Amino acid sequence: MKQFVIIGLGRFGSSLGQELVQLGYEVLGIDKNEETVDDMSRVLTHVVAADATDEETLRALGVRNFDCGVVAIGDDIQASILATIQLKDIGVKKVVAKALSELHGRVLEKLGVDRVIYPERDMGIRVAHQLVSPNLLDYIELSKEYTIAELAVPSCLNGKTLQDINTRARFGCSIVAINKPKGGVIIAPTAVEELEEKDIMVVIGTNEQIEKFEASVAR
C-alpha cells in the first residue's frame, strides 16, 4: 500500500491528507504547530509535531521509507525549500511541492521535485472555465490544444442519440464515454446510445471544438 508523508498541515495539506486517508492510504502528517497536529491526530494515520527542515528529525521518523512526500508549506518559502531538499536528499521516491508563486515553483522545479502544485492559481483557472461553461464539470488538459471535458447533459439533449447530436461532424469533438447515474459508465458508446438529462458525457477534442459544442447546448 502507498504511504504518504505530508509536511505542513494548513488548509491544503490537511484536506489532502484527509482525502488520502479516506481513499484508504496511510498518511503521516508533520507540522511544527502542536495545536494543528493535535487537531489532525484523529484524522490522519500518524501525526508528529516537528520542524520538517531538520534532517535528523525526518530520518528518525523513517521518512525515507515513504512512497511519496508532499511539501504543503506555502508562506514560508525558506521552510518549503529546505523541507523539499531534505525529502530529496533522504531519498523519498516521489516528491510533490506546493508553490504560491511562479518564482517559488521555479525554485522547486530546479530542486528536482516530481510535481509542483499551484492550488490557488489552478483553482482560479478551473473555476473561470466552469463559470463561462455552465455544463462543464471538470476537465483535463492533454496538451495546450487538446482537452478531455466532463459535461453535464443539458435538458435540450435529453432523449437524443449520439447520432442525432453528431458532435464529430458538427464540431469535430467526440463523446468517448457516458456516465449514467443509474446505469454506470459506458466506454466508447455507439451512435445509437441515448443521452438523458443528469448523465455526464466525456468529450475529447480541441479546446475550440469543445467550446463550440458546449456553447451550442448551453442553457
Ligand code: ATP
Ligand atoms: P494553506 O493555504 O494550506 O492553509 P499556507 O500556504 O498559508 O497554507 P503556511 O501557513 O505557510 O501555508 O504553512 C502551512 C503549514 O505548514 C502550517 O500549519 C505551518 O505550521 C506548517 N509549517 C510551516 N513551516 C514548517 C516547518 N518548518 N516544519 C513543519 N511545518 C511547518
